[in-house]
Amino acid sequence: MATDEKPPRTARTRLAVAGARSSTESVFGARGRGDRLGNRFFLAFLLLGMAMAITGLAAMIIWAIIEGSPRLSMDLITNGPSTLAPETAGYRPAILGSIYVIGGVIALIVPLGVGAAVYLEEFADKTRWWNRLIELNIQNLAGVPSIVFGILGLAFIVRSPLSLGAVPAAGAVTIALLVLPTVIIAAREAIRAVPPSIREGSLALGATQWQTIYRQVLPAAMSGILTGVILAVARAIGEAAPLLLVGAVTFVTSDPSFFGPGFTTLPTQIFDWARRPQEEFQVLAAAGVLIMLALVLVMNSFAVWLRNRFEQKW
Amino acid sequence: MTNNLTQEITRTPPRSAGDDIKEASGVYDQTDISVRPEEFRQRGPAEHREKTFELRNVSVSYGGNRAVHDVSMDIFHKNITALIGPSGCGKSTLLRSLNRMNDLVPSAKVEGSLLYHGADIYGPKVDPVQVRKVIGMVFQKPNPFPKSIYDNVAFGPRTTGIKGDMDDIVEEALRRAGLWDEVKDRLDDNAYGMSGGQQQRLCIARCIAVEPDVILMDEPCSALDPISTARIEDLMLELKERYSIVIVTHNMQQAARVSDMTAFLMVELTADEKSRWGELIEYDDTSKIFTNPGDSRTEDYISGRVG
């Protein structure tokens, strides 16, 4: 923590000097048409960069629509997979599997994520080493590759001590642990955005700390927390890598159950189709991508809208 | 200077500060206690008044840095007591130690003895939540909850479990805060739509609804315009019929207008100017502090020579 104590003044001074030097240079340096032209080019360059970034990602969506839309029909949702009739095969067990997994994820991340965020923001004494450890730990967990969570799921959730086996519940626990840090971080930000004056006002009326949190802080932070949860759920819908390790890629034709073995999800089923060389399966995969994209993009857009709409100005 | 101030005080309308200062400064001094016992106990000579708080050698520190040092004073029942002094003199810190709001700062430490009607506020069995229920607080910046006007007032009674018809409780609190007529038709509107002055009176109503004994006010008018300020000052004079009020203010005229007792705190520095803390310089009847202060530093501050 030694670096944390470095006085910010030196960095500020250095930057201020750099700014002043650059400005002075520009005053005494040549200026005029060349400079203006340079400015224009720079702006054009910036716009080009951003346009390419957005085009690249937009191309992906457009491609999915073009490639997948011919297969878009109710068959896609109501039919099970089939290697014999790819023209009518669908995602029914995969969609059900995804619903089970996501249901489990939501049931886990909302209480655990909000609970952890409330503890860290409202109760934790930052001078205690264990609280700082928890904080650093969450930041780092957010950056652990998803497939590593898959290994955790394989070693501890599918096998002992949890020994759930390769079932949707195991997938739900694995994915929930994966997205939990992002939920905690988002919920903490939302809770931190509630001004201290609200807490003081409530406590000064003789409300207990928990009453203050439950009746004042959490309702005020609700839209921010909801945004974080929706973004996490959207990510959970598209997450495939850890599920490969907890066994969600078996070829399933019957409807799954939450604790029953043999399940697949939308993204893992897409992956399974994409691996097959035949053209029909690739189109089927593209159609699956289309369903998933629609779901994820709608959820993300809703979450971002929700946050911008209800962003409280204190 | 002193002259000017006295004029300022007597210019204010009847049934307000002028009378109080007259009362406090001696009208009841020789009065027979049996005539008006209640008022005698509140406005009579200090040794006969009923005490709400007794502070003995109170020091407050944050993480080892002293903020307020060695304050001893009595705060009287149904009086308005003003804490004045330059910024950084620890008057807000002192105020917050009276209802244990300082507990919210983990590094804060209160030393000395701080009694409320004889009971130690920092005693081992004392519950800070219960303390705040009995000793309410109004803050510098109006801080209504982002809820309806009704819910703002009802929140306290609901959480502290006060029984009774909630509509009546809300109406009564709003009436006492002089807000009922302005808001009775829009109780379901969000409190954030009110003016700053209304918001502050809502915060006072919210505080009253919990039925406290004491109301602490931390510069309640500093964020408000003069008209709203005047309304709140009038309100305070009405409220002192029922509650003891302690107010922190940086506005000396305000202290002179509303308070019965005034405490003057000042910043003290160590010789090397490395650390600073607040100390109580003088505490007396408001009329005495403003007309005939016992300490030259008080006089300097009040006459605007320092601070």
Add this chain to the structure above:
Amino acid sequence: MTTAGITVSGGGAGNSPRRSLEAPSPRYGEKTVKVILAACAGLSVLVTTGIVLSLLSGAADFFREVPIHEFLFGTTWAPAFADAHFGVIPIVTGTLNIVFWALVVSIPLGLLSAIYLSEYAPNRVRKTIKPMLEVLEGIPTVAIGLFALMFLRPFLEDVFPFLDWTGPHAIGVAGVAVGLLIVPLVASISDDAMRSVPRGLREGAYALGASKLRVSARVVFPAAISGIVAAIVLAVSRAIGETMVVLMAAGARPQITFDPTKSAQTMTAFIGQTATGEISFGTIAYYTIFAVGALLFVMTLVMNLFAVRLVRRFREVYE
């Protein structure tokens, strides 16, 4: 200090408390809630412990059979063959290939977008593009993988026909796709860093007549450099850990190559590939997952710790 009369104690009426200051109830609920919430937060430490334990115990079983230097410095990766080799270098170079191509795409595109958004974009444009980037950040990686396999691969062959394209899988294509995936991440973190540069610094330079280009390039960019580096470090970490795109578009052949048109396996793709194949519990092939996972974990952990520290620095300087 105080006037004599006031501090006289005793006398007066009513020395007993008006109302009790003691708690009306022991408030056990309050304490229980705190314990439960602390447990929620503590769970994250348990998760990390679980990850480390699972990796370590699996890796320990692996290194009982394979010497650690053979694993770290061997140049042949063929764990499932009869003549098994466990040299991790080929799949590490596969990962480095991905990181390289991902950065080639995401650094310029991400930084140019960020400079535009923070310095040039009118508020209205910014308010549309920033959320759009956030929404795009959530595109499932399987979708990007399929896009890379079915569209990007033929598309890039058309653009660069002179390269030696063979087979459906190419590490360069996968890298470019991963790059596209992390552009929004780079853009949004760098944008935050540049916007947290104090207004005064910019205005000071403008007041002296500096052009926007100079202000952006010489004042804002250097001032935000720690945040920008953090964004790049996080991008590297994401690229190392990305699985689905690589698994689908880069193929499954572990070989040391720096040709972007060739198929090559990465660490993550190996884990994914092995897990979806028929492996039985307790075999050496099963334990390779843990050894490679441990290596992956250590690499990303170092990156993340570094990034967390950098982000904290730029926050501290300006907030």
